[in-house]
Amino acid sequence: MKVSVLLENATPSSRFIARHGLSLLLESAEGMRILFDMGPDASFLRNATTLGVDIAGVDAAVISHGHADHGGGLEAFLKATQGSAHPVPIYVRQGAFTPHVSGTRQRHHEISLDATLVKDERVIEVGAQHELVPGITLFSDVSRRYPEPASNARLFERSGDTFVSDAFTHEQSLLVTEGERHVLVSGCSHAGILNIIERAEELAGGALDAVVAGFHLMSPSAGTGEDVEAVRRLARQLAEKPARYYTFHCTGMDAFGILRDELGERIRYLATGSVMDV
Ligand SMILES: [Fe+2]
Ligand SMILES: [Fe+2]
Secondary structure (H helix, E strand, O other): OEEEEEEOOOOOOOOOOOOOOOEEEEEOOOOOEEEEOOOOOOHHHHHHHHOOOOHHHOOEEEOOOOOHHHHOOHHHHHHHOOOOOOOOOEEEEOOOOOOEEEEOOOOEEEOOOOHHHHHOOOEEEEOOEEEEEOOEEEEOOOOOOOOOOHHHHHEEEEEOOEEEEOOOOOOOEEEEEEOOEEEEEEOOOOOOHHHHHHHHHHHHOOOOOEEEEOOOOEEOOOOEEOOHHHHHHHHHHHHOOOOEEEEOHHHOHHHHHHHHHHHHHHEEEOOOOOEEEO
């Protein structure tokens, strides 16, 4: 599978726009083209043009979870694909359009998707598992056997008149199987990357070959990272698996350095503009 990073937090090239957020173009061996996340605004469209990607020609789009740094570009995407020969379906997990905030219960800022856009007929809300085509499946039925990222403690969702801790039932990941190869794609891994990998392994019936994901080891609103020992422990657990790892965005550069110490060449950072066969 080919991965093009249309947007993430950093870029080594002045040709691209970098923003806190994520947007990937996935191209399967069978030729299916999936837009996975849309960043916070229309920047990913500009970068797609720079990379020579025809966004109106994608077969499907996915929003990984209901946070604006992943789905804030939805309005721009809907406009950019308005005249497509075939309407492009956009798959979101049920609950993604619920209001979400970051901070504390008392002092927080809005990080929701634009709920008015759910009315667009191209937006499709899916349940715990949804097969896009044979071999490409969205899933969100993830256990919590391993700890969630500590920074989830600063994330809330509206429930009635109040805000409650976000349980991240609105988060979904993608498992792509090509022949014998299994590739997992996750946006921010709020459910915990080990929990998501474990579920993907169950669905795949064996080990994964590649994991393309943000690991959420930093808190953008607090400006702090996950505990260093916790990151080292995670690195050792990831190293026990045979997969190669491709990461970005909410992993954070401090945590990436620790993961790199343990995993060496088996982990790579994909910045905006990167194109990689995984
Ligand atoms: Fe998020
Ligand atoms: Fe994020």
